Amino acid sequence: MFDEKIRDRLMGVSVATVATALFKRGLRNQVIQGVRPLGFKGRNMVGPAYTLRYIPAREDRNGIEVFRNPDHPQRVAIESCPAGHVMVMDSRKDARAASAGDILITRLMVRGGAGVVSDGGFRDAATIAELEIPAYHSRPSSPTNLTLHEAIELNGPIGCGDVAVFPGDVILGDADNVIVIPSGIADEVSAEAVEMTVYEDFVVERVKAGETIIGLYPRTKDEHLATFDAWRKENGR
Template sequence: MNSTTPSDTPLTEEVRDKLRNVTTATLTTLLLRRGFTNTFMKEVRPVAAGKRQMVGEAYTLRLVPYREDLGNIFSRDNRRDIQRVTVETMPEGHVLVIDSRGDAGAASCGEILVMRMMVRGVEGIVTDGGFRDSPSIGMLDIPTYQKMPAAPPIMVRHHPVEANCAIACGGLTVFPGDIVVGDQEGVVVIPRALAAEIADEAVKKEDVEEFIALCVLAGEPINDIYPPTPPLLERHAEWVRNGRKTNAVERMQA
């Protein structure tokens, strides 16, 4: 399968759980090893610190520049407006990724719509524009990411035209069904076909790096341990066998 082609295979809870426990830094390294150099969204940051890790399949929304003959926000038909329809119909567990063309001159979304998606079980929301009501959105129990706050209403700059299509967001191409992971550093997009193997490798990589961190804190120089060498990996395996105890590191140094 072409790694850029969305798959019909659902994101399993096992893969989701693995991705919840690794960092975007680790994921970008593993994707780079496969030749993917552009996987971390530019200038897209968490609205608020301390949220749970965001992992879900991408559901996309494309905004174009607003034009005065496209209608008035104060007289929109909620049952036909693409933004409102998306809010009410996108699948739970997915991440809404909004192509705002990097323009935070007006809101891509606001608190009430974010609240509605949270209640419906949406996993998270990402825009390369901005949210209005950002302080309140940051207090909700849903991970959200933006370029910067944007108080003006959507029609000042944007008009929603298409949902669940290929988009650009934060300098990345995002296909429906791509796997979107967000932590306190930002947002990574993983081609759907690679998600399971990347998740497995990420868990293993971070387990080794946990051991390396203990060695560094115990006073070892990095020359022979980072990046991990075969002897280091042998020591890591022994550490695992010993129950991952800190004092096992000290014994292996002796």
């Protein structure tokens, strides 16, 4: 069961802030490379990962008729991804053929999916961008996945955009990027990210007022601590 307080915390922080919190713990390569939001919704995407892995398609296995198979892994993935989860697709960083299209992503949305990420491309990208579900990919792609990709495994470890993703890892997407938080440290990282965000908001206000960043960001002068504490009380943070 996903802890909803983790979701609530991460809804208010940035990928950049979480990346710094993970770096403090020795994790340097958690941002999924090469993906961008389609029609950013003005809110973060947060949820545990449910994964789908593609391999290179082979002609004797991936004719158009396979879509008639009710057990086709791509279709099963859409119908089995739990509500509140983010579907993460390993498309081998290959956007020459689509990872999915608007009908499947609409179905994922209706079933309560928290978002979808592919390191390949989506077809019908303009339509997906208008859906309420957060979606991230590398670029639009029209050919069906069958031309180049075979959906082969559900909810196992994958690589997406050069990042290892395990089922249940916590996925955070914002207006810029998507990051993967190992499930075992998601609670502490999300709590720290909230505290970091509060201080960063204080810093932005001080910098806009003409304050130098030296000693302020990062805070190396104790004089800023009292000012921050007073600001925090005044702003209810």
